[in-house]
Amino acid sequence: MDVTITRASLRGTAQAPPSKSYTHRAILAAGYASGATVYDPLDSADPHATARAIEAFGGDVSAVDGGFAVEGFAGVPDVPANVIDCGNSGTTMRLVTGTAALADGITVLTGDDSLRSRPQGPLLDAIEGLGGRAESTRGNGQAPLVIEGPVSGGRVSIPGDVSSQYITALLMAGAVTEEGIEIDLETELKSAPYVDITLEVLSAFGVEAEPVGADGGEVRSAGASGFRVPGGQTYEPEGGEYHVPGDFSSISYLLAAGVLAADEGLTVRGAQPSAQGDTAIVGIAERMGGDVQWDREAGEIEVSKSELSGITVDVGDTPDLLPTIATLGAVADGETRITNCEHVRYKETDRVSAMATELGKLGASVTEYEDELVVHGEDSELSGAIVDGYDDHRIVMALSLAGLVAEGETVVRGAEHVDVSFPDFFDVLYDLGATIQRQ
Numbered sequence: 001m002d003v004t005i006t007r008a009s010l011r012g013t014a015q016a017p018p019s020k021s022y023t024h025r026a027i028l029a030a031g032y033a034s035g036a037t038v039y040d041p042l043d044s045a046d047p048h049a050t051a052r053a054i055e056a057f058g059g060d061v062s063a064v065d066g067g068f069a070v071e072g073f074a075g076v077p078d079v080p081a082n083v084i085d086c087g088n089s090g091t092t093m094r095l096v097t098g099t100a101a102l103a104d105g106i107t108v109l110t111g112d113d114s115l116r117s118r119p120q121g122p123l124l125d126a127i128e129g130l131g132g133r134a135e136s137t138r139g140n141g142q143a144p145l146v147i148e149g150p151v152s153g154g155r156v157s158i159p160g161d162v163s164s165q166y167i168t169a170l171l172m173a174g175a176v177t178e179e180g181i182e183i184d185l186e187t188e189l190k191s192a193p194y195v196d197i198t199l200e201v202l203s204a205f206g207v208e209a210e211p212v213g214a215d216g217g218e219v220r221s222a223g224a225s226g227f228r229v230p231g232g233q234t235y236e237p238e239g240g241e242y243h244v245p246g247d248f249s250s251i252s253y254l255l256a257a258g259v260l261a262a263d264e265g266l267t268v269r270g271a272q273p274s275a276q277g278d279t280a281i282v283g284i285a286e287r288m289g290g291d292v293q294w295d296r297e298a299g300e301i302e303v304s305k306s307e308l309s310g311i312t313v314d315v316g317d318t319p320d321l322l323p324t325i326a327t328l329g330a331v332a333d334g335e336t337r338i339t340n341c342e343h344v345r346y347k348e349t350d351r352v353s354a355m356a357t358e359l360g361k362l363g364a365s366v367t368e369y370e371d372e373l374v375v376h377g378e379d380s381e382l383s384g385a386i387v388d389g390y391d392d393h394r395i396v397m398a399l400s401l402a403g404l405v406a407e408g409e410t411v412v413r414g415a416e417h418v419d420v421s422f423p424d425f426f427d428v429l430y431d432l433g434a435t436i437q438r439q
C-alpha cells in the first residue's frame with residue numbers, strides 16, 4: 001500500500017497503542033506460567049508471532065474481552081510440531097530461541113526476508129555454551145535457526161552491543177531451568193532499558209532476576225556487567241492477570257506530529273510512566289524547543305506546534321527513536337546529531353542508512369557515519385517526493401511525519417507495514433486532521 005500525505009494542521013486527542021515490548025514479554029511469561037490473562041495487549045503482527053510460538057510449545061492464546069487469555073506450558077515447552085514462523089519480529093525470534101532451548105527435542109525458527117538477515121549468532125553461541133545445540137542453517141548466524149534442548153542452565157558470556165533481546169531471552173528461559181543462568185557481558189550493554197522492562201515483567205510474574213554490578217553491587221541494567229536468574233522458579237502473576245502500559249516508541253510519532261503540525265495542540269492518552277527507555281522522547285522534544293506538557297499521573301501529554309532547534313541525542317539506550325528524531329532534525333533549525341547508533345543498523349532494515357537516503361529524497365541534508373547520523377536542518381527544505389518505507393514500520397511512520405510538513409505531496413511506499421506495531425497509525429493521523437490517501 002502507498003500512502004499519500006500532504007501538509008496539514010492537526011488537533012484533537014489520540015490514544016497511544018499498548019506497548020509492543022511489554023506485550024511480547026507478558027504473553028510469553030504467561031506461556032511460561034500455567035496461564036494468565038494479559039489485558040490491554042498490543043493486537044498487532046509482532047505479538048501475534050509470539051502468540052503462535054506459545055501455541056507451538058503447547059500453550060494457547062485466545063482473544064477475550066479486553067485482552068488475551070493465555071494457557072501456558074508451565075515451564076516445560078513441547079517440541080513444536082512444525083517450523084515456527086516469527087514473521088518480521090526480532091523480539092519473537094530471540095525470546096523464543098530461549099524457550100526452544102528448554103524443549104526436549106528440535107525447534108526450527110524462521111521469519112521474513114528482513115528477519116532472516118538479522119544477527120542471531122551471539123545468542124546461538126550462548127545456547128551452545130549452555131550445552132544445547134543452536135545452529136544457523138546457512139552457517140551465517142542468521143535464521144533459519146535449529147535449536148535443540150533441553151539445557152539445564154549455567155554460566156555464559158555474551159556481547160551486549162548487538163541486541164539486548166539475547167539477555168531477555170536467557171533471563172526469561174533461565175528462570176525455569178534447573179540451575180538458573182548467569183550472564184557475563186563482554187561489552188557495554190546497548191538498549192539496556194529493554195532489559196529493565198524484562199525485569200519489571202518478570203517481577204510482576206513473581207520471578208526473581210537481577211543485574212550484576214561491575215563491583216558486584218546493585219545496579220540497573222544500564223550499568224551492569226552481567227545478569228543472574230536463579231533456576232527452578234514458577235511464573236505466576238498476582239491475581240492471574242497482567243496489564244500492558246502504552247507504547248512510548250509509538251507515542252514518539254504522535255508527539256512529533258504534535259510539535260510539527262498541531263497549531264491548536266493535541267493530547268496523547270495512554271502515556272503512563274514505565275520502564276521504557278523511549279520515554280526519553282518527551283525530554284528530547286522539549287530540548288529541541290517543543291511545547292510539551294506531560295501529566296504523568298493522568299498519563300496524558302499535551303503538545304503543540306513549536307519552532308525546533310537541533311540537538312545532540314545519544315540513542316544507545318533508545319534505538320527505536322532514531323527515525324523519529326531524524327525527521328524532527330530535518331525540520332529543526334541547526335544541526336541534529338544522533339550518536340551511538342550503530343546497533344540501529346541491525347533492525348528491520350538499516351535504519352541509519354534508510355533515514356539518510358529517504359530524508360535526502362525529501363530535500364533534507366543528512367550525513368551518515370558508521371555510528372552517527374547528522375541532520376543539517378539549516379540546509380534542509382522538505383518538499384514532497386516518493387519515498388520507500390523499506391518494509392519497516394518505523395521508517396514508514398517517521399517518513400509520514402515528514403509528509404505533514406513537506407511542501408506538496410509525499411508518497412510513502414509499503415505503508416501497510418505499520419501493522420507490526422501501530423496498526424491504526426494512519427486512522428489516528430486522519431482523525432487528528434491529516435490528509436491521507438491510500439492506494
Ligand SMILES: O=C(O)C1=C[C@@H](OP(=O)(O)O)[C@@H](O)[C@H](O)C1
Nearest residue numbers: 021091163164165191194319320
Ligand atoms: O526487547 C525489546 O522489546 C526490544 C529491544 C530493542 O532491540 P535491541 O535490544 O535488539 O536493540 C528494540 O530495538 C526493539 O524494538 C524491541
Ligand SMILES: C=C(OP(=O)(O)O)C(=O)O
Nearest residue numbers: 088089090091320347348
Ligand atoms: C526493532 C524492532 O522490533 P524487533 O526487534 O522486535 O523486530 C522495532 O520494533 O523497532
